[in-house]
Each structure stands twice: as C-alpha cells, then as structure tokens.
Amino acid sequence: MRALVLNAETRTAELQYVSLPVQAPNELLVKVEAISLNPIDPLYVLHPLASSGRKIGSDFAGLVVDVGASVPNSAHFKKGVRIAGFLQGACSVNERAGAFSEFLTVPWDLVWIIPNGVSTNEAASVSLVALTAAQAIWYRLQLKAPFHYEPKLALEEHPEWNQGNAFNEQDPKVVNFFIYGASTSVGLYAAQMVRLTAKASGMTIRLFGAASKARWEMLRAQPYAYDYLVDYRDTNWSEQVKKLADDSEIHYAYDCIAEGDTVQRIASTLTRGGKSAIVRSREGGTWKADDLSVEPIYGAVWEGLGEEVQYQGFTVKQSPAARGFSVAFYEWLSVAMGLELKPTPVRLMPGGLEKVVEDGFQLLGAGGMKDRKAKRPEEWMRPVSAEKLVYRV
Ligand SMILES: NC(=O)c1ccc[n+]([C@@H]2O[C@H](COP(=O)([O-])OP(=O)(O)OC[C@H]3O[C@@H](n4cnc5c(N)ncnc54)[C@H](OP(=O)(O)O)[C@@H]3O)[C@@H](O)[C@H]2O)c1
Structure with a gap:
C-alpha cells in the first residue's frame, strides 16, 4: 500500500x-x-x-x-x-x-x-480536535458532559485539577467562559461543548471569544452562539474582555493558541478561583509567563489513546482515566455527531x-x-x- x-x-x-x-x-x-x-x-x-x-x-x-x-x-x-x-x-x-x-x-x-x-x-x-476540546472542557476543567464517564478517576490521577473553585449550578448564577482562538478548529468544538454543558447542567453560561473580525458573523450564529467577541489583533483584547465581563469575572478560559503572551493575558481576565486550560505546554517553549497565580491545565490529546507517550522532552504517562474518557466520548459521537455536535x-x-x-x-x-x-x-x-x-x- x-x-x-x-x-x-x-x-x-x-x-x-x-x-x-x-x-x-x-x-x-x-x-x-x-x-x-x-x-x-x-x-x-x-x-x-x-x-x-x-x-x-x-x-x-x-x-x-x-x-x-x-x-x-x-x-x-x-x-x-x-x-x-x-x-x-x-x-x-x-x-x-x-x-x-x-x-x-x-x-x-x-x-x-x-x-x-x-x-x-x-x-x-x-476526531483529534474534538477530543482535544472535550478533554479540556469536560475532562480537565471538569464541566458537566452530556454523556456518562467517571470524572472521579480523572481527579484521582490529577488532584491538582480540583484546585480553585468548581463553579457549579448554583454559584455563581451566571458563569463566564472565555475561548481565546475561537476560530481555531479546537475552539469551534470547545464553544459547542460549552453550550452542551449549559444544556446538560442548567447553568447559564456567557461565552466570550477572541477571533478575527472576519469570523464574528459565523461565531455569533448557531451552533457557537458567542455572546461577546473581541478581535485578537487589537492590542488591548484582554482589557476589552475584562470590561465586557464586569472587570475580571471570567470563571473559565481555554487558550487554543498558547503562544507569546496569551497565557499571561488570559490569566489577567480570570476571577479569583478561575481556571484555565491551554493547548501547548510550558515545556514546548511557545509561551512564557512568570507570575501566574494558578498554573493553566495543559494536556496532550495523545493521553486519550491510553498509551505512554514520550515527546517534546517529557513523558505523558499511560492514563486509564483518559482512555476511558475517549471511549465514552467516541461512543457518544457515534450518535451525537451531526445532531448535537456539528x-x-x-x-x-x-x-x-x-x-x-x-x-x-x-x-x-x-x-x-x-x-x-x-x-x-x-x-x-x-x-x-x-x-x-x-x-x-
Ligand atoms: N494539546 C494538544 O493535544 C493539541 C491538540 C490539537 C491541537 N493543539 C494545538 O492547538 C492549536 C490550535 O490547533 P487547531 O488545529 O485548532 O488550529 P487551526 O484551526 O489551524 O487554527 C487556525 C485559526 O487560528 C486563528 N489564529 C491564528 N493566530 C491567532 C492568534 N494569535 N490569536 C487567535 N487566533 C489566532 C486563525 O484565525 P483567523 O483566521 O481568524 O485569523 C485561524 O482561524 C495549535 O497550536 C495546535 O498545535 C494541541
């Protein structure tokens, strides 16, 4: 062949x-x-x-x-x-x-x-980008997924993911979620997943995004339905997000770029106890941030294959919890793709x-x-x- x-x-x-x-x-x-x-x-x-x-x-x-x-x-x-x-x-x-x-x-x-x-x-x-987004939103940030899996197994492997507030159905009443790189393929699935979490949990989630203006019309429409958008090409995009979210009230953020100063600037938009996930590791050297109060959660999508992976100078350990999540996610996709997830x-x-x-x-x-x-x-x-x-x- x-x-x-x-x-x-x-x-x-x-x-x-x-x-x-x-x-x-x-x-x-x-x-x-x-x-x-x-x-x-x-x-x-x-x-x-x-x-x-x-x-x-x-x-x-x-x-x-x-x-x-x-x-x-x-x-x-x-x-x-x-x-x-x-x-x-x-x-x-x-x-x-x-x-x-x-x-x-x-x-x-x-x-x-x-x-x-x-x-x-x-x-x-x-398959790859949707699992990447699903791992960030549902597995690592631990928002409610629209299918069954065992979140406890993930927390047993990664107790550090439980730090900070777990914003839930009651408190606060409105949760603000910010996706940087909203027009990336990973970001397009992440937004849909945040919307599915709102549906599955009853939470009210306001979605904030950073993307070029050319993509705003698409991102405002279903299935993404962003509430607020800023242009990543504006030098003051992080200040704009803070203002739109009533001064530093972002509860969750997902950085789908993680290059240069994005990680640092996204951290500045987070409320106390806020959590963030990122697509590229510190070790990869694409971003630097010296004074973060909470370390963003990084994970490689490969973890979902359930095998040990040696790459980028470090080893991703074999993870039965991450593999179990992938199996549950793909079982759900066999029914939900095209219907719940576009x-x-x-x-x-x-x-x-x-x-x-x-x-x-x-x-x-x-x-x-x-x-x-x-x-x-x-x-x-x-x-x-x-x-x-x-x-x-
Ligand atoms: N951790 C993991 O396991 C994992 C898995 C998958 C992907 N990734 C990483 O995640 C990143 C995204 O991957 P992808 O496949 O989703 O990318 P992609 O779809 O190819 O990204 C293209 C988009 O990025 C936007 N963009 C470019 N520069 C930007 C910036 N400075 N700020 C905001 N948006 C910007 C562009 O927006 P405009 O056209 O509007 O300018 C374009 O729509 C990559 O770095 C990839 O390596 C990591």
Missing part, C-alpha cells in the same frame, strides 16, 4: 510503498478514504522525534475491511461500516504507525461510527497523499500560528481560517 513516511534526516515525508498492516485481535483493519491535517503533523516532520520510516499523520475516516477476533459483536463493526478516529503518527519517540496511508489498524473502542448525515470528508476532520467547515484539498507535504504542510507551517507564511496564488492555498484541510486517499 502507499503511505506517507517520515524522512528524519531531510525533515520531510515521502510517499512510499510499504507492507499492509496486520490487525491485532482487538483492532479493526480500515481502508482509509479521507484524512485531515493538524498542526502537529508538519511540526513533527520538521522537528522529528521519530526515526525515519515511520508512517506519519493523525486523523482519518474510512471503511472497516476486517474485524479482529476479540472485537465484541455488540460493537456492530462489520465490513463496510464507516468509521473515524486518529492515530499518533510520528508525533512521539514511541514506535507507532500513523494514519496517512491507504490502510491502517486501530483499537475498536477508540473510533466512532460515522452517523448518516455526516460525510466521510467531514468525519475525517473531527462538524466544522472543511476545505477539500486537490490531489491525494502526494500533495500533503507540498501544499497542506506549507499552509500549516511548522506548527505555530506565526510560522504560517505560505504565499501561493492558488485558491486552495489561502490561509486556513475556521476550517480543516482534508485530502481524499
């Missing part, structure tokens, strides 16, 4: 013929039909952690072609069922295969069945696997927002804004 394979020496990925993967008893063999790109895919090709020869890439959607012997019948997987999920790709030291290939294998309980009404291209764009816009890129590095990776740069400098005249090479890049395989 054809696969995009890392060349760590030249810091690129090449299309090669490799052997077909063989599924373990608890896995599905999948024929990949579409993939979507995440900033971490080019990041770890340009700054490799893995050795040459690893299949790269995370998000996929496709068809089940074979079912492992120990996959329960009750899970309803059979040949031809449409599923979506993500793999870790070359984003770690650990030897694991990525998704940018014609076939792959994946544990049966870490995928979701694509409901009718959601296209395969849309489905390919969901897929975000997709840009279908021309070409297939052979164009991913040449076009898609150029658009995403080296992972950081400031590194996105592609200036090409083709219509599909315009900057990425509130959308996912999808390729057919």
